[in-house]
Amino acid sequence: MTAVAEPEVGRARLRKEDARLIAGRTRWTENMALPGMLHVAILRSPHAHARISRIDVSAAAGAANVVAAFTGADVSETQGALACAWPVTEDIVMPTYPPLAVTEVRHVGEPVAVVVARDRATAVDSLELIDVEYEPLPVVLDIEAALADDSPLVHADAGTNKCYTWVFDSAQAGSGGATSDAAAEAEVTIQRRYVQQRLIPSSMEPRSVVVDPTGGDWTIYSATQIPHILRFLLAATTGTPEHKINVIAPDVGGGFGGKLAVTPEEWIAFAAANRVGRPVKYTESRSENMVSAHHGRDLIQDITLYAKRDGTVTGLDVKLTANMGAYLGIVTPGVPILGAFMYNAIYKFPAYRFECTGVFTNTTKTDAYRGAGRPEATYAIERTMDELAAELGVDPMEVRRRNWIKHEEFPFTTVATLTYDSGNYEAATDKAMRMLGYDELRAEQQARRAAEDRVQLGIGISTYTEMCGLAPSRVLGALRYGAGGWENAAVRMLPTGKVEVVTGTSPHGQGHVTSWSQIVADRLGVPFEDVEVRYGDTRIAHKGLDTYGSRSLTVGGVALVQACDRVVEKARTVAAHLLECSTDDLEFADGTFRVRGTPDAAKTLGDCALAVFAAHDLPDGVEATLDADATFDPQTFSFPHGTHLCAADVDRETGEVHLRRYVCVDDVGRVINPMIVEGQVHGGVAQGIAQALFEEAVYDADGNLLTGSFVDYTIPSAADLPPIESDRTETPATSNPLGVKGVGEAGTIAATPAVVNAIVDALRPYGVHDVPMPCTPERVWRAIRSASQEVAS
Amino acid sequence: MARISLTVDGVTYADDVAPRTLLAYYLRDQLGKVGTVIGCDTSNCGACTVLMTNADGAPRSVKSCSVLAVQADGRSVTTIEGLSTEDGMHPMQRAFHEQHALQCGFCTPGMIMTAVDLLADNPDPTEDEVRKGLEGNLCRCTGYQNIVRAVLAAAADMRGVPAVPSPRAEAPAPSAVAPAQTAEVAP
Numbered sequence: 001m002t003a004v005a006e007p008e009v010g011r012a013r014l015r016k017e018d019a020r021l022i023a024g025r026t027r028w029t030e031n032m033a034l035p036g037m038l039h040v041a042i043l044r045s046p047h048a049h050a051r052i053s054r055i056d057v058s059a060a061a062g063a064a065n066v067v068a069a070f071t072g073a074d075v076s077e078t079q080g081a082l083a084c085a086w087p088v089t090e091d092i093v094m095p096t097y098p099p100l101a102v103t104e105v106r107h108v109g110e111p112v113a114v115v116v117a118r119d120r121a122t123a124v125d126s127l128e129l130i131d132v133e134y135e136p137l138p139v140v141l142d143i144e145a146a147l148a149d150d151s152p153l154v155h156a157d158a159g160t161n162k163c164y165t166w167v168f169d170s171a172q173a174g175s176g177g178a179t180s181d182a183a184a185e186a187e188v189t190i191q192r193r194y195v196q197q198r199l200i201p202s203s204m205e206p207r208s209v210v211v212d213p214t215g216g217d218w219t220i221y222s223a224t225q226i227p228h229i230l231r232f233l234l235a236a237t238t239g240t241p242e243h244k245i246n247v248i249a250p251d252v253g254g255g256f257g258g259k260l261a262v263t264p265e266e267w268i269a270f271a272a273a274n275r276v277g278r279p280v281k282y283t284e285s286r287s288e289n290m291v292s293a294h295h296g297r298d299l300i301q302d303i304t305l306y307a308k309r310d311g312t313v314t315g316l317d318v319k320l321t322a323n324m325g326a327y328l329g330i331v332t333p334g335v336p337i338l339g340a341f342m343y344n345a346i347y348k349f350p351a352y353r354f355e356c357t358g359v360f361t362n363t364t365k366t367d368a369y370r371g372a373g374r375p376e377a378t379y380a381i382e383r384t385m386d387e388l389a390a391e392l393g394v395d396p397m398e399v400r401r402r403n404w405i406k407h408e409e410f411p412f413t414t415v416a417t418l419t420y421d422s423g424n425y426e427a428a429t430d431k432a433m434r435m436l437g438y439d440e441l442r443a444e445q446q447a448r449r450a451a452e453d454r455v456q457l458g459i460g461i462s463t464y465t466e467m468c469g470l471a472p473s474r475v476l477g478a479l480r481y482g483a484g485g486w487e488n489a490a491v492r493m494l495p496t497g498k499v500e501v502v503t504g505t506s507p508h509g510q511g512h513v514t515s516w517s518q519i520v521a522d523r524l525g526v527p528f529e530d531v532e533v534r535y536g537d538t539r540i541a542h543k544g545l546d547t548y549g550s551r552s553l554t555v556g557g558v559a560l561v562q563a564c565d566r567v568v569e570k571a572r573t574v575a576a577h578l579l580e581c582s583t584d585d586l587e588f589a590d591g592t593f594r595v596r597g598t599p600d601a602a603k604t605l606g607d608c609a610l611a612v613f614a615a616h617d618l619p620d621g622v623e624a625t626l627d628a629d630a631t632f633d634p635q636t637f638s639f640p641h642g643t644h645l646c647a648a649d650v651d652r653e654t655g656e657v658h659l660r661r662y663v664c665v666d667d668v669g670r671v672i673n674p675m676i677v678e679g680q681v682h683g684g685v686a687q688g689i690a691q692a693l694f695e696e697a698v699y700d701a702d703g704n705l706l707t708g709s710f711v712d713y714t715i716p717s718a719a720d721l722p723p724i725e726s727d728r729t730e731t732p733a734t735s736n737p738l739g740v741k742g743v744g745e746a747g748t749i750a751a752t753p754a755v756v757n758a759i760v761d762a763l764r765p766y767g768v769h770d771v772p773m774p775c776t777p778e779r780v781w782r783a784i785r786s787a788s789q790e791v792a793s
Numbered sequence: 794m795a796r797i798s799l800t801v802d803g804v805t806y807a808d809d810v811a812p813r814t815l816l817a818y819y820l821r822d823q824l825g826k827v828g829t830v831i832g833c834d835t836s837n838c839g840a841c842t843v844l845m846t847n848a849d850g851a852p853r854s855v856k857s858c859s860v861l862a863v864q865a866d867g868r869s870v871t872t873i874e875g876l877s878t879e880d881g882m883h884p885m886q887r888a889f890h891e892q893h894a895l896q897c898g899f900c901t902p903g904m905i906m907t908a909v910d911l912l913a914d915n916p917d918p919t920e921d922e923v924r925k926g927l928e929g930n931l932c933r934c935t936g937y938q939n940i941v942r943a944v945l946a947a948a949a950d951m952r953g954v955p956a957v958p959s960p961r962a963e964a965p966a967p968s969a970v971a972p973a974q975t976a977e978v979a980p
Contacts, residue, residue: 014890014891014893015890015893017898018889018890018895018898019890021895021898021901022873022882022886022889022890022895022898022901022905023828023873023874023876023877023882023886024826024827024828024829024872024873024874024902025828025874026828026898028827028830028899030827030830030831031821031827033825119822120818120822121811121813202933203897203899203933204832204838204840204897204899204900204931204932204933204934205830205832205897205899206831206832251897251898252897253830253897253898253899254896254897254899254933254934256933285834286832286833286834286835286838287834287835508897509896509897509898509934510896511896675893676893678893679893679896679934679935679939682935682936682937682938682939683896683933683934683935683936684936685936686935686936686937687933709833709834709835709837710833710835710837710838710931711835711837715931715933717924717927717928717929717930717931717937718923718924718925718927718928718930718932718937718940718941719924719925719927719928721924721936721937721938723920723938723941724936724938
């Protein structure tokens with residue numbers, strides 16, 4: 001019997017993944033050592049913009065232990081180009097993106113030449129033997145300067161630095177009114193500019209790729225989030241037959257969108273392997289990662305909110321200027337557009353207009369970083385709601401309550417045309433306020449304000465939602481994205497009753513093996529331990545669209561449920577035959593088919609699996625397999641939400657910020673494994689706090705990245721972060737049979753405005769209405785200083 | 794080339810190494826001890842942390858990317874691969890598993906080795922002391938919350954104190970909020 005005592009779904013199962021990870025028996029790409037393998041090193045541009053007038057690699061090529069050295073010109077016919085999969089408008093400017101620069105470099109760190117050598121040290125050393133003459137060209141780094149008529153051009157042949165302008169207008173879409181009317185009738189208008197600083201995703205594992213061209217096909221190991229997309233695009237852009245390419249994402253050490261990429265380095269390793277006919281490996285240094293892997297955020301937000309004096313918002317105008325960097329990565333132009341549907345957030349705004357202009361600069365390209373577009377949107381609206389509350393002199397939570405979608409109003413179609421399936425903002429907010437002791441802290445705040453304490457208390461609110469679970473393929477098509485958003489799963493019943501699950505998602509820390517095992521254990525009635533989950537290898541997981549956008553469970557998990565149900569249906573036919581009854585007479589529970597009214601007449605799923613394996617006695621026309629797969633395409637996005645509250649002590653004399661409490665209540669629908677969900681929230685919140693307080697990628701005037709290592713790009717340590725007090729409410733999604741919502745990005749989306757709102761809230765009596773991120777002590781101090789000088793003058 | 798002899802995870806090795814070879818690369822590339830990983834090139838991330846005996850023979854944590862292989866001559870090195878014994882997991886490994894203190898797992902070997910050294914110094918640390926003690930090890934996945942919890946749990950375990958009950962594993966379901974719309978929810 002394989003009876004299961006209690007449902008697996010909802011249990012805090014310890015992770016199956018951990019055993020190898022805590023013992024150092026992990027298969028990272030950089031661990032690969034293949035027979036005859038050579039090592040690749042890449043020479044990168046020291047200029048932000050320059051013409052390559054001459055490259056001489058002969059000295060490097062002739063050095064001892066160097067097998068090959070080559071330039072972009074040497075491989076220009078075969079190296080292919082890197083693809084952008086999201087041409088957001090018809091007239092978007094999409095420059096050619098050669099993996100290895102051929103005639104011109106457009107950002108510091110762009111690959112220029114390659115050495116292939118017997119060992120890593122020789123490869124790196126030999127880069128110094130390469131002689132490159134650059135003819136420097138004018139550089140443009142600032143996105144507003146780049147739009148000026150006389151700006152230097154990043155891509156001269158384009159004739160402009162403007163990549164695209166994308167507009168949404170609720171009056172045109174028929175989903176709301178015109179913001180011009182809201183502007184004309186507004187009793188209160190709040191106009192603000194926010195800057196989303198540039199961030200670097202910084203997964204702890206650097207990117208690494210091994211290409212093996214031996215054996216009649218190509219096997220590519222890559223530290224990637226997207227093995228399936230990598231395979232497709234490598235085939236599509238280099239002309240290599242897709243069926244001759246295998247991609248394996250072994251253990252991958254974090255991604256956060258930073259590995260939602262097809263990279264120049266993967267293409268270069270592919271070219272190098274083909275040139276030498278032997279396996280090659282390239283692993284970037286952290287410094288290379290910082291300067292060449294894509295960055296995130298980096299946009300200017302001009303926000304205008306219209307409201308009545310009672311706090312009811314009547315319209316929202318959003319104008320973005322977004323830095324693309326020098327080239328377009330796989331979804332670069334689409335990242336701000338993912339935010340377009342989220343500026344109205346949890347609120348019932350009657351009119352909304354969004355306009356985004358993408359701009360090229362001589363910087364590393366931007367692309368997806370945890371939340372991709374939605375943290376930016378959430379930050380802007382949650383900051384602005386606080387500004388409205390301050391203008392009206394009411395509690396910031398009260399302004400939110402007046403405008404948010406009430407629980408009984410779901411499903412609710414927003415001014416941005418999305419239909420939120422379920423949510424309960426009241427419940428999450430009430431719980432979070434209780435956990436924090438909101439009223440008590442407000443009283444303390446009043447007392448400290450009255451006493452003019454040197455250290456002031458601020459309370460920051462973020463009542464967020466987000467759209468994730470990417471995504472309905474039709475919607476993606478309507479947004480001009482180049483691919484779909486379905487996901488695939490397969491279930492293989494082994495003759496001993498064990499189960500092999502194949503998922504098209506590609507986990508890199510999220511614990512899919514554990515959660516998927518729990519889902520299958522319940523659905524098939526088999527023990528949790530009897531399920532193995534396979535992924536991340538295109539020879540095993542043939543179909544899939546990989547892991548990003550908090551999609552794996554809401555899309556891939558549903559595909560898995562459907563595949564399980566198909567297995568059960570196939571087994572039902574077999575069981576009925578073995579029990580000599582009609583399939584209608586059988587009920588299936590706890591992994592066992594029982595004849596209704598005769599419960600002793602039973603066959604387990606394992607019995608059926610063994611029966612089809614032997615195949616001695618199957619009904620006519622029944623195939624000797626129970627295996628099944630399923631592809632699920634969601635009808636809508638997933639809309640997790642929650643309320644995050646931050647209590648911050650801010651020192652008015654030093655500008656130092658101390659996060660005293662961080663409380664979050666997230667509603668991610670039904671939960672498969674609460675321990676894993678909580679872990680996702682912790683990590684997400686940490687990255688959101690990091691944007692608020694610590695991280696910023698900074699360039700100097702010549703386009704050199706000043707924050708090019710972990711010395712200067714300060715990702716927080718344990719000592720920098722507060723304990724996170726997290727809890728949940730559970731309002732099941734109605735848009736999928738598991739009732740689940742995405743959780744991977746929620747914390748990051750929610751946390752940043754909660755922290756900055758707390759800082760500004762602490763300092764509001766001193767005339768401070770904003771602090772630019774990251775809110776370092778110096779910036780906080782300067783904000784206080786300049787506000788007090790304004791008051792004085 | 795320089796001749797070195799050292800013990801790594803209980804095995805004695807003798808090798809010729811280039812004088813500039815870092816211990817991290819020696820472990821990975823020459824010994825195949827790839828459990829120890831490299832996450833940065835500025836000694837900030839701590840992913841490569843191992844234990845190496847000092848001049849007095851006491852094992853102390855070092856970032857193996859900032860130690861030359863020749864400096865390990867005559868020393869004894871313990872990596873994550875040598876931490877567990879025939880009796881099973883080291884209490885710190887077990888605590889990381891039980892407290893969900895890892896997600897992608899890349900920082901985990903270094904984090905565990907640092908935490909082991911931290912407890913050798915201070916067997917009964919406060920939460921704040923754990924946070925400060927782990928300052929040289931970066932994690933991008935967990936927000937450190939469960940790492941701190943794991944180190945405290947391991948400390949209790951290693952002192953023989955009944956472990957702090959894990960609020961993580963098998964936690965009761967949160968209070969559910971009845972949805973207005975009925976979800977067709979899977980069993």
